[in-house]
Amino acid sequence: MPKSENHLYSGSQNAAEFARLLSLLDQDGADNRQILVTRPDLPPLSEFVEYLEVIWHRRWLTNNGLFHQQLEQALAEFLGVKQVSLFSNGTLALMVALQVLRIGGEVITTPYSFVATTHALSWNGIKPVFCDVDPATLNLDPSKIEALITPQTSAIMPVHVYGNPCAVDKIGRIADTYGLKVIYDAAHAFGVKTGQNSVLNYGDLSVLSFHATKVFTTMEGGAIVTNDEKLKNRIDFLKNFGFADEVTVMAPGINGKMNEMQAALGLIQLKYVEERRRRRENIATLYRERLAGISGLSFLPDFPGVEHNYAYFPIFIDDSRFGCSRDELYTFLKADEIFVRRYFYPLISHFPMYRGLPSAAPENLPVAEAAAGRVICLPMYAELTQNQAERICRRIDEIRNKK
Numbered sequence: 001m002p003k004s005e006n007h008l009y010s011g012s013q014n015a016a017e018f019a020r021l022l023s024l025l026d027q028d029g030a031d032n033r034q035i036l037v038t039r040p041d042l043p044p045l046s047e048f049v050e051y052l053e054v055i056w057h058r059r060w061l062t063n064n065g066l067f068h069q070q071l072e073q074a075l076a077e078f079l080g081v082k083q084v085s086l087f088s089n090g091t092l093a094l095m096v097a098l099q100v101l102r103i104g105g106e107v108i109t110t111p112y113s114f115v116a117t118t119h120a121l122s123w124n125g126i127k128p129v130f131c132d133v134d135p136a137t138l139n140l141d142p143s144k145i146e147a148l149i150t151p152q153t154s155a156i157m158p159v160h161v162y163g164n165p166c167a168v169d170k171i172g173r174i175a176d177t178y179g180l181k182v183i184y185d186a187a188h189a190f191g192v193k194t195g196q197n198s199v200l201n202y203g204d205l206s207v208l209s210f211h212a213t214k215v216f217t218t219m220e221g222g223a224i225v226t227n228d229e230k231l232k233n234r235i236d237f238l239k240n241f242g243f244a245d246e247v248t249v250m251a252p253g254i255n256g257k258m259n260e261m262q263a264a265l266g267l268i269q270l271k272y273v274e275e276r277r278r279r280r281e282n283i284a285t286l287y288r289e290r291l292a293g294i295s296g297l298s299f300l301p302d303f304p305g306v307e308h309n310y311a312y313f314p315i316f317i318d319d320s321r322f323g324c325s326r327d328e329l330y331t332f333l334k335a336d337e338i339f340v341r342r343y344f345y346p347l348i349s350h351f352p353m354y355r356g357l358p359s360a361a362p363e364n365l366p367v368a369e370a371a372a373g374r375v376i377c378l379p380m381y382a383e384l385t386q387n388q389a390e391r392i393c394r395r396i397d398e399i400r401n402k403k
């Protein structure tokens with residue numbers, strides 16, 4: 001977009017500065033050789049400006065504003081869940097989810113995730129207990145959970161990694177048997193269904209993230225999903241300093257509220273979610289076709305009965321058969337300005353604040369260790385073109401053949 005045509009900012013007292021910033025971006029944009037692992041989807045700016053005008057006019061900026069209420073309603077309908085409580089980000093939502101259920105002691109969780117999963121436990125003074133993952137899904141392995149339960153265990157916190165559903169029925173049965181709560185970190189699982197049912201309907205609570213890198217984004221944002229209206233009320237108190245009414249503070253709450261600009265963006269984004277999902281599905285199909293049969297390279301299947309959101313496309317490199325290591329492939333692609341990411345490497349259990357825990361010992365987590373050593377997430381976003389995806393596959397094939 002040539003800056004001269006950017007009439008939005010012309011006449012602004014900052015016009016020169018904005019033009020300079022845009023020209024910096026134009027240089028990047030013109031260099032379409034560069035492919036990042038993700039690129040946030042945004043709606044046409046004009047749609048957002050209409051909402052901003054309403055916000056400026058009403059002066060209701062936060063604290064359960066009009067757009068906030070609308071988005072909670074719209075998301076509940078879209079996702080097929082009963083109650084949605086919006087948050088300023090997913091990490092605060094995880095922390096409040098643990099607080100509202102009064103979780104303490106030990107929580108069994110996965111090391112194969114984004115570090116916020118375990119940090120949310122730490123911020124609540126809870127001891128994380130790492131459990132290995134299932135090689136088929138890389139989600140918490142239900143057959144390994146029971147051995148980790150102690151008198152201190154109060155809950156299980158699994159993650160639907162890459163949006164692939166956990167073994168929700170098995171985890172639910174273990175929780176029922178031992179009287180544990182289940183809180184799903186569903187940051188990757190926006191819109192995912194098993195059968196006709198949202199995967200967010202399992203467990204006591206599920207937590208979403210609307211961070212810029214997620215498939216539904218409000219720049220920063222998140223939510224707690226529950227079927228229990230009373231629980232939603234208490235969640236809403238906790239995210240607003242604990243205020244139950246003007247003079248009643250029910251607990252040491254926090255400020256986790258989503259503001260009206262985030263909520264407005266969310267309302268607009270919802271209109272485009274389905275179209276973007278279809279585009280990502282096409283890219284996943286292309287990746288699968290082009291990369292199938294490359295020896296030493298594997299990927300996860302589409303799981304039967306699951307409506308996927310195609311948020312990520314992880315591949316796994318077996319260096320002896322592929323001919324080079326995962327890290328060599330990473331470096332090679334980077335040299336060609338294809339910036340892939342190693343999600344999830346290092347494992348959470350390797351970070352200094354967690355590696356001293358007995359459950360963090362690598363020999364207890366062989367499947368997670370192996371996956372973290374092999375994984376690369378390929379670029380995946382709605383605006384990724386077929387040509388770009390083809391170029392990525394060609395380069396992967398080239399490095400394999402060169403070795």
Ligand SMILES: *Cc1c(COP(=O)(O)O)cnc(C)c1O
Binds near residue numbers: 116208211222
């Ligand atoms: C993104 C993410 C979070 C954190 O969400 P924020 O909205 O960035 O705070 C937590 N868990 C997982 C698995 C994530 O991917």
